[in-house]
Amino acid sequence: MYKVTTDRANAIVEFVLDGVVSLQDMQDFVVQMEKATVSLVGREIKVKADVRGFKPGSPEVASMIRGIQEFGIKNGVKRVAELVESEIVALQLNRVARESGTDKILRRFWEDDSAREWLINGDPKS
Secondary structure, three states: OEEEEEEHHHOEEEEEEEEOOOHHHHHHHHHHHHHHHHOOOOOOEEEEEEEEEEOOOOHHHHHHHHHHHHHHHHOOEEEEEEEOOOHHHHHHHHHHHHHHOHHHOEEEEOOHHHHHHHHHHOOOOO
């Protein structure tokens, strides 16, 4: 299962991936993510990725995740907050993020509020 929403006021694309996501669902998810990202082009786009319930998928699913990350970076995504609980999922997503270049703009969170705060305000000024 997946869900994609857009917070236009803060230029945030939010998504949830939950459970084992089928290849067809991933294809539909990619289309929705591309539409949401393109709708914010020209702004500093942020992504909140809730993958706390996501089960590691096939190599094809990982490839599609890498592709959508690359698409996001090319279209103005500047910050990605990932909500994770599983070490296995985190390890799989680490590899995908390194391959797509997303690792440079990614931060992991355990709580929704802190992820959203960082996306909107960035790092606190020292």
